[in-house]
Structure formats: C-alpha cells, structure tokens
Amino acid sequence: MQLEQNSRTEELLFYVLAAAGGLVTVVGLAAALFMEHSGHVVTGMNNQVVWGMPHVFAIFLIVAASGVLNVASIGSVFGKVMYKARAPLSGLLALVMLAAGLMVIMLDLGRADRLVVAMTHFNPSSVFGWNVILYPGFFAIVGLYLWTLMDRKMNPYYKPAGLAAFIWRLLLTTGTGSIFGFLVARQAYQSAVIAPMFIIMSFAWGLAVFMIVQKSMFAWNGMTVHPAIRQRMKNLLGTFVAAVFYFVLVYHLTNIYFAKQTAFEQFILLSGGIFPTLFWGGYVFLGTIVPLLLLYVPDLNKIRGSVFLAALLVIVGAFSLLYVFIIGGQVYPLDIFPGMQVSSSFFDGKIDSYSPSLPEILLGLGGFGLAFTATAVGVRVLKFMPQDDIAKLENCGHMLD
Amino acid sequence: MNEPQDKSRRGFIGTAAVGTAGLGIAALAPGLHLIQVSQADTPTQGASSTVRWGMLIDTTKCASGCDACVKACNTENGIVETVKDARQGAQWIRKIELKDPKNGREHSLPMMCQHCANPPCVDVCPTGASMKRADGIVLVDRHICIGCRYCMMACPYKARSFVHQPLTEQNPEVPRGLGCVESCTFCVQRVDKGLKPACAEACPEGAMTFGDLNDPNSEIAQRLAREASTQVRADLKLNTGVRYQGI
Amino acid sequence: MALMKQALVGFAAVLLLAPALAVAGAPKPTVKIENPGQCIAPAEEMRRNHMDMLKHQRDRTMRQGIRGEKASLNECISCHASKSSGSVTGKDGFCQECHSYAAVKLDCWDCHQPKAGQKHAGAAGAKP
Incomplete structure (x- = not known):
C-alpha cells in the first residue's frame, strides 16, 4: 500500500515536471512568434551585435550536445565497460540537446518561415552550409548508434556505429567552432585555435550536463552512483575543465602576442565592464577554479553533492565564457581603418552595448525546456537508466585504479 | 562620367522605355497602355562578366x-x-x-x-x-x-x-x-x-x-x-x- | 464485413463532401479587373502559372540583371492595383482576394511595394 502511494506521488510529480518543461518550451515558441511578427526591433540585437542571447543558448546546446556523446564514445570506441552502460543515455541527450539548440537558432532567423529555403539552397563555401549537412547527419548517425545499442539484433554493429558517431561529432564541433574561426572581419574571431577549443569545451560541458542528468535520474530512483564510478567521472570532468582553461589561455595569448589585438584583449579582459566581470568572475572563478577545487580537494570532494555542484558551476562558466566570446566579440568595434580614430552615424569606432530583451531570453530558455521535457519523457518510456554491474566492472579491473 | 556600357545592348527599360522608344510608339497609337509598350520591348542581356x-x-x-x-x-x-x-x-x-x-x-x-x-x-x-x-x-x-x-x-x-x-x-x-x-x-x-x-x-x-x-x-x-x-x-x-x- | 463496407462508404462520402461543403460555405473572391483588356497571357494560363512566370523572371532579373521581361511584378501592380486603394493587397486587392480564398501565403509584399503609382526610383537620384 505504502509503495503504491509512493509511486502515485512519483507519477504525479513526473507529470508536473514534464508539464512545466513543456510550458517553458511553449513560452519560448510564443516569444519566437512575437519576434517574428514584430521584427528584431523587440530584441537587443542590432547591426553591430547581430547575434545575441538566442545564439549564446543555441551554441551552448549544440556544443554540449556533441560533447555529451563523448560518454558513449569512451564506452564504444575506447572500450570502457563502465561508460558503455551510459551510452544510451548519452546518445539520447545528444539528440535532444542538438534538436533544442537548432530550434533556438532557427527560430531566431529573420525569416524563420524559410526553413525550407535553408534546406534546399546550399552554398558549399559557407561554414553554415556545411553545418546544414552536419546536423541532420548527426541525427541520423546517433539515431542509428542508439538503435545498435538498444536493439539486441543490432547489437553486433555498435562498435562501427559508435566510431562513426565519434568522428561525426568531432566534425560537427569543428563546424560550430569554424563558424567563428574563419571570420576575418572581427578581432575576436579568426583564429585556428577556435575549432579545437570548441571541441574541448564540448567535452567538458557535455560531461557536466551528463553528470547532472545522471545524478538526477539516480536520485529520482532513490539510488546513488557507485563511489568508484563517481570518482572516475569527476576526475574526467576535472581534466576537461583544466583543458578548456588551457585552450582559453592559448586563445587570448595568441590574440595578444600573435595577432596584436591588444586593444581588444584589454577591453575584454580588463576595461570592458560586464565582460571582464563575466570572464574572471563567471568563467575563471566560478566555472573553473571552484569546480577544480570541489573535484580535487579531498575534504571538499567528500561533501555530498560536491560533484553535482561542480558540474553545475561548469555550466555557469560555460554561459559566462560564451557570453564574453559571442557578445563581447561583437560589441567591440571593427577595425576598418587601423591606427585611425573614427566616428560616424553608424557608430564606427564606438564600443556598442547590448542588453538582451525578454523574448530573446525566453526563446533561449525554451530550448532548455524542450531538451528537459524530451529527456524526461525519453528516460521514462525507454530504458536509458545506466545499469552498472559492479561485480563485472571489478572483474575487468575497472574499479581498481 | 564615361558611359562605358553598350547602350544598344543593355537597352532602356521601364519608365526609361516610355521616355525614349515608348514615346514614339505612344505618339503613333495614343490609346495604347503602358503595359503593352513594355511587352513590345525585348529583355536586356543582363549583367556581363566583361564589365566590372x-x-x-x-x-x-x-x-x-x-x-x-x-x-x-x-x-x-x-x-x-x-x-x-x-x-x-x-x-x-x-x-x-x-x-x-x-x-x-x-x-x-x-x-x-x-x-x-x-x-x-x-x-x-x-x-x-x-x-x-x-x-x-x-x-x-x-x-x-x-x-x-x-x-x-x-x-x-x-x-x-x-x-x-x-x-x-x-x-x-x-x-x-x-x-x-x-x-x-x-x-x-x-x-x-x-x-x-x-x-x-x-x-x-x-x-x-x-x-x-x-x-x-x-x-x-x-x-x-x-x-x-x-x-x-x-x-x-x-x-x-x-x-x-x-x- | 458488411459493417466495414458501410463504414468505408460513409468515410469516402465524408471525404468527398467535405471540400464541396467548404467551397460552398466560403464566399467566392471578388476579383475585380481594373483595366480590362489583354494580360500578358490568357486568364486561364495566368491563373495557373503566374507564380512560375514571376519566379523565373525574378531569378533572372535578380541574379543575372536581365530586365524588361514580359512577366514583371511592377507591371502586374500598375495594371491590377485597385482604383480605390491603389494597391493589389488589402480589401479588394487583386492579389489578396484570391490568395486569401485559396489560403496561399502572399510573400511578395513583405518586400515589394504593393501600391501603384509610388514614385519610381529612377527619378529620385537627387541632383545637387
């Protein structure tokens, strides 16, 4: 009797959560419709800051979508048994996050009604154009990969499918990074280091998302992640977070010493108001230093929920970094006449300001709503819960080191 | 300014057509509609790659x-x-x-x-x-x-x-x-x-x-x-x- | 089996009748020809193919710079604009009447000027 009572409350709670996620999605869609109808005049974006809050959300979702698949790749491509149990969940998250990211970016288009045009007209020299091929390809390959993982008949093919998915996701994130990496016009972009930086970012952010979802699913079912598994995953997250920091460091150093963008770097790292604050406070302190301490200082690490908190903070850091990278990179004026002081009616030479409007933020959150709802429904109807066979793991020697 | 392009090839269209060739035709047939004049025109050759x-x-x-x-x-x-x-x-x-x-x-x-x-x-x-x-x-x-x-x-x-x-x-x-x-x-x-x-x-x-x-x-x-x-x-x-x- | 047959027949009848009812229910568009005379092609052909004619012309003009073709949106407007509103859209608009009836989105007028007699750009190059 008691058990039945519990499951009924649990069921109710599930529907409430799913409905809440659905509501956030619907509000996001309504915000997009409003933007579409009124024009981008209702956003904070303008002719200088052409990409705003929706792009921060969308790029986070797309980059993390590719990264979250890494968990599956470690299992299938690199043969780690512990990660293989997590492959289906990893694939599901990759699919829903990519779908959510694409939804946000598509609905922000000036002519979102022309989605068919985007699909039928293709410019091979455009990085965006490549992405139009990379995204559907990702859905197809990861879909196939999930099939090989979840259907016993298809199971023999999971290794090649996993390898294909691994390669494709590297291409996908290279494509996302190259959207910025090949832009010669603005000082913040055009750097060969951006594509690899995006790949390593995807590792860290995707794993953080995965660990948050995994922890929530286990907690929902009244279970805890085995300490040895927690230990391994938190070490991997720490490694990725440190690697992202290394790439961010290299990116800024190349800008300063190689590309001589000292004025821009001065702005973004020291004098630019919100941007240095977000960079040092949001990304470096909250998103890098604190998580690393939580993950590696034994006393802190022992506290319950410290790994969960670290993963959450990594995502806070991700948003700070993306905001600085995308918005900060655009508010800084273009250097049309190097060495000259310029002024014009079009705000040449002026540092622009950007304040996101409510519809933009709601659209971005709508993407999160969609990812949340789709994940919640997915894990409820299908078997995505990681099943750890501890005895087998110990046999393989996976739990020893 | 020089007029580098070949006028006879590019031709004049729209209102310009009324101003030049169109006027002559309109004078011959005063009842003719504008649209019919433009129908009589042949389309221009378009942009040429010999020009920049x-x-x-x-x-x-x-x-x-x-x-x-x-x-x-x-x-x-x-x-x-x-x-x-x-x-x-x-x-x-x-x-x-x-x-x-x-x-x-x-x-x-x-x-x-x-x-x-x-x-x-x-x-x-x-x-x-x-x-x-x-x-x-x-x-x-x-x-x-x-x-x-x-x-x-x-x-x-x-x-x-x-x-x-x-x-x-x-x-x-x-x-x-x-x-x-x-x-x-x-x-x-x-x-x-x-x-x-x-x-x-x-x-x-x-x-x-x-x-x-x-x-x-x-x-x-x-x-x-x-x-x-x-x-x-x-x-x-x-x-x-x-x-x-x-x- | 008989029941199934009956159900099928009923279903088919609904399928056949529904559009007929819908057509009978909706008010017919009032298409007003402001300048009766000859269009660039017979009315039947225009009704069926105007979108293709315009689309091909638009791509040639836009991308290749070929101007003065037979099918031209500006010529459509100058002939078909309503004499009362001066436009091909809005109430009694030649384009909108039919497109609303057929529920086909009109995409031209987000960018193109639907009113006839707007000053032509060629005359505007202000001289000092």
Missing part, C-alpha cells in the same frame, strides 16, 4: 559634414527610418570622419559596400542569397535570404544592415523587407538603365567616379592607372570595387 563596376572616391574633395551622398541614397532606395534605436536602422552608405592621432590630420569619406571581387559575405552565406553578379555588383537575393546575419559577422566594412522592423514605404524598383539583410547595390536599378549610382550623381564635389574597371578607356580605369589609390583593409586581399584616394 567600380567606384573611385577622392577623399580630398569630400567635405566633412556633407552628407549629400547619404541623402541621395536614402531617397533613391526608399530608406526611411522609423526605428527608435538608431543602431537597428539601415544605413547603406554612411560618412566616416577619420583622424590620425599621430599627426592630427583629419578627413572624411563615404563608406558602403566595397563590392569585393572575393566577398566574405558571399563565402559565408548558407543559402547563396549573398551573391555577386557577373558585373561585380554584390547583392542580397531577398527571395532566399533567411536572415541569419552571418554575412554581417563576416563583412569587414560593417556595410550591411538587417531590417529590424516591417516596412511599407519601399520604392517599387527597390524591394526591401523585414527579416532580410541588405546593403548598397551600387543602385543596380539605375546602373542597368545606364545611369550612375545616386550617391555619385549627387556628390556636389564630383568626388565619386563610377565606371567599368575592366574598360581601359573608362575614366575610372584611366585614373586608377595614373593616380595613387588604396583599398580599405587591403591586407584582407578582397580586391574591392570601391577605391579611395587621399587616405
């Missing part, structure tokens, strides 16, 4: 504070701004005031789409809406522009504007609309009629010379051969169609 339109701007003649070119552009292209935030308004051509901090030298110049031979906007456009005509004019095909603004990220001259608000007062020959990106077209509707861009025509100092860079006999080609000129952001090797003197 360009503009030479002499900044030594360009007066600080004068915006005759900007006004002419707005009139010609029907740009009437109603957006509250000026940063969201369209500017196809703008005046930039330059000052060299090292020696205090000041000058003024008009800046617009540079009609590059290797345009970054065309490279990055996912649908091919950003395009370069055979005669070198860089345009946005609004029929397939999805409004992603990637071209605005890629343009080193900040030459493009995004239409942030619905429009109603377009000029019939210059369609523009919500959610698409746009920029200077070299007044393609005038160039196709054998006229020069509105800005070049309006400049009180005659500082803007328009013509065919490929025609060695054109004024622009001859001056470029004789006199010093520069491309803005020449380091990017975009081979711009708009060249400047005196900067």
Whole structure:
C-alpha cells in the first residue's frame, strides 16, 4: 500500500515536471512568434551585435550536445565497460540537446518561415552550409548508434556505429567552432585555435550536463552512483575543465602576442565592464577554479553533492565564457581603418552595448525546456537508466585504479 | 562620367522605355497602355562578366559634414527610418570622419559596400542569397535570404544592415523587407538603365567616379592607372570595387 | 464485413463532401479587373502559372540583371492595383482576394511595394 502511494506521488510529480518543461518550451515558441511578427526591433540585437542571447543558448546546446556523446564514445570506441552502460543515455541527450539548440537558432532567423529555403539552397563555401549537412547527419548517425545499442539484433554493429558517431561529432564541433574561426572581419574571431577549443569545451560541458542528468535520474530512483564510478567521472570532468582553461589561455595569448589585438584583449579582459566581470568572475572563478577545487580537494570532494555542484558551476562558466566570446566579440568595434580614430552615424569606432530583451531570453530558455521535457519523457518510456554491474566492472579491473 | 556600357545592348527599360522608344510608339497609337509598350520591348542581356563596376572616391574633395551622398541614397532606395534605436536602422552608405592621432590630420569619406571581387559575405552565406553578379555588383537575393546575419559577422566594412522592423514605404524598383539583410547595390536599378549610382550623381564635389574597371578607356580605369589609390583593409586581399584616394 | 463496407462508404462520402461543403460555405473572391483588356497571357494560363512566370523572371532579373521581361511584378501592380486603394493587397486587392480564398501565403509584399503609382526610383537620384 505504502509503495503504491509512493509511486502515485512519483507519477504525479513526473507529470508536473514534464508539464512545466513543456510550458517553458511553449513560452519560448510564443516569444519566437512575437519576434517574428514584430521584427528584431523587440530584441537587443542590432547591426553591430547581430547575434545575441538566442545564439549564446543555441551554441551552448549544440556544443554540449556533441560533447555529451563523448560518454558513449569512451564506452564504444575506447572500450570502457563502465561508460558503455551510459551510452544510451548519452546518445539520447545528444539528440535532444542538438534538436533544442537548432530550434533556438532557427527560430531566431529573420525569416524563420524559410526553413525550407535553408534546406534546399546550399552554398558549399559557407561554414553554415556545411553545418546544414552536419546536423541532420548527426541525427541520423546517433539515431542509428542508439538503435545498435538498444536493439539486441543490432547489437553486433555498435562498435562501427559508435566510431562513426565519434568522428561525426568531432566534425560537427569543428563546424560550430569554424563558424567563428574563419571570420576575418572581427578581432575576436579568426583564429585556428577556435575549432579545437570548441571541441574541448564540448567535452567538458557535455560531461557536466551528463553528470547532472545522471545524478538526477539516480536520485529520482532513490539510488546513488557507485563511489568508484563517481570518482572516475569527476576526475574526467576535472581534466576537461583544466583543458578548456588551457585552450582559453592559448586563445587570448595568441590574440595578444600573435595577432596584436591588444586593444581588444584589454577591453575584454580588463576595461570592458560586464565582460571582464563575466570572464574572471563567471568563467575563471566560478566555472573553473571552484569546480577544480570541489573535484580535487579531498575534504571538499567528500561533501555530498560536491560533484553535482561542480558540474553545475561548469555550466555557469560555460554561459559566462560564451557570453564574453559571442557578445563581447561583437560589441567591440571593427577595425576598418587601423591606427585611425573614427566616428560616424553608424557608430564606427564606438564600443556598442547590448542588453538582451525578454523574448530573446525566453526563446533561449525554451530550448532548455524542450531538451528537459524530451529527456524526461525519453528516460521514462525507454530504458536509458545506466545499469552498472559492479561485480563485472571489478572483474575487468575497472574499479581498481 | 564615361558611359562605358553598350547602350544598344543593355537597352532602356521601364519608365526609361516610355521616355525614349515608348514615346514614339505612344505618339503613333495614343490609346495604347503602358503595359503593352513594355511587352513590345525585348529583355536586356543582363549583367556581363566583361564589365566590372567600380567606384573611385577622392577623399580630398569630400567635405566633412556633407552628407549629400547619404541623402541621395536614402531617397533613391526608399530608406526611411522609423526605428527608435538608431543602431537597428539601415544605413547603406554612411560618412566616416577619420583622424590620425599621430599627426592630427583629419578627413572624411563615404563608406558602403566595397563590392569585393572575393566577398566574405558571399563565402559565408548558407543559402547563396549573398551573391555577386557577373558585373561585380554584390547583392542580397531577398527571395532566399533567411536572415541569419552571418554575412554581417563576416563583412569587414560593417556595410550591411538587417531590417529590424516591417516596412511599407519601399520604392517599387527597390524591394526591401523585414527579416532580410541588405546593403548598397551600387543602385543596380539605375546602373542597368545606364545611369550612375545616386550617391555619385549627387556628390556636389564630383568626388565619386563610377565606371567599368575592366574598360581601359573608362575614366575610372584611366585614373586608377595614373593616380595613387588604396583599398580599405587591403591586407584582407578582397580586391574591392570601391577605391579611395587621399587616405 | 458488411459493417466495414458501410463504414468505408460513409468515410469516402465524408471525404468527398467535405471540400464541396467548404467551397460552398466560403464566399467566392471578388476579383475585380481594373483595366480590362489583354494580360500578358490568357486568364486561364495566368491563373495557373503566374507564380512560375514571376519566379523565373525574378531569378533572372535578380541574379543575372536581365530586365524588361514580359512577366514583371511592377507591371502586374500598375495594371491590377485597385482604383480605390491603389494597391493589389488589402480589401479588394487583386492579389489578396484570391490568395486569401485559396489560403496561399502572399510573400511578395513583405518586400515589394504593393501600391501603384509610388514614385519610381529612377527619378529620385537627387541632383545637387
């Protein structure tokens, strides 16, 4: 009797959560419709800051979508048994996050009604154009990969499918990074280091998302992640977070010493108001230093929920970094006449300001709503819960080191 | 300005047709409708790759504070701004005031789409809406522009504007609309009629010379051969169609 | 089996009748020809193919710079604009009447000027 009572409350709670996620999605869609109808005049974006809050959300979702698949790749491509149990969940998250990211970016288009045009007209020299091929390809390959993982008949093919998915996701994130990496016009972009930086970012952010979802699913079912598994995953997250920091460091150093963008770097790292604050406070302190301490200082690490908190903070850091990278990179004026002081009616030479409007933020959150709802429904109807066979793991020697 | 293009080949159309050939026919048959006259016309051959339109701007003649070119552009292209935030308004051509901090030298110049031979906007456009005509004019095909603004990220001259608000007062020959990106077209509707861009025509100092860079006999080609000129952001090797003197 | 047959027949009848009812229910568009005379092609052909004619012409004009073709949106407007409103859209608008009836989105007028007699750009190049 008691058990039945519990499951009924649990069921109710599930529907409430799913409905809440659905509501956030619907509000996001309504915000997009409003933007579409009124024009981008209702956003904070303008002719200088052409990409705003929706792009921060969308790029986070797309980059993390590719990264979250890494968990599956470690299992299938690199043969780690512990990660293989997590492959289906990893694939599901990759699919829903990519779908959510694409939804946000598509609905922000000036002519979102022309989605068919985007699909039928293709410019091979455009990085965006490549992405139009990379995204559907990702859905197809990861879909196939999930099939090989979840259907016993298809199971023999999971290794090649996993390898294909691994390669494709590297291409996908290279494509996302190259959207910025090949832009010669603005000082913040055009750097060969951006594509690899995006790949390593995807590792860290995707794993953080995965660990948050995994922890929530286990907690929902009244279970805890085995300490040895927690230990391994938190070490991997720490490694990725440190690697992202290394790439961010290299990116800024190349800008300063190689590309001589000292004025821009001065702005973004020291004098630019919100941007240095977000960079040092949001990304470096909250998103890098604190998580690393939580993950590696034994006393802190022992506290319950410290790994969960670290993963959450990594995502806070991700948003700070993306905001600085995308918005900060655009508010800084273009250097049309190097060495000259310029002024014009079009705000040449002026540092622009950007304040996101409510519809933009709601659209971005709508993407999160969609990812949340789709994940919640997915894990409820299908078997995505990681099943750890501890005895087998110990046999393989996976739990020893 | 030289008239480098072959008038008999390009032909005159629309209202111009009424003004020339149309008048003769209309005189013969006074009851004839305008539409029937234009039906009798044969279409023009279109943009030719033997031509490359360009503009030479002499900044030594360009007066600080004068915006005759900007006004002419707005009139010609029907740009009437109603957006509250000026940063969201369209500017196809703008005046930039330059000052060299090292020696205090000041000058003024008009800046617009540079009609590059290797345009970054065309490279990055996912649908091919950003395009370069055979005669070198860089345009946005609004029929397939999805409004992603990637071209605005890629343009080193900040030459493009995004239409942030619905429009109603377009000029019939210059369609523009919500959610698409746009920029200077070299007044393609005038160039196709054998006229020069509105800005070049309006400049009180005659500082803007328009013509065919490929025609060695054109004024622009001859001056470029004789006199010093520069491309803005020449380091990017975009081979711009708009060249400047005196900067 | 008989029941199934009956159900099928009923279903088919509904399928057949529904559009007929819908057509009978909606008010017919009032298409007003302001300048009776000859269009660039017979009315039947125009009704069926105007979109293709315009689309091909638009791509040639836009991308290749070929001007003065037979099918031209500006010529459509100058002939078909309502004499009362001066436009092909809005109430009694030649384009909108039919497109509303057929529930086909009109995409032209977001960018193109739907009113006839707007000043032509060619005349506007202000002289100093």
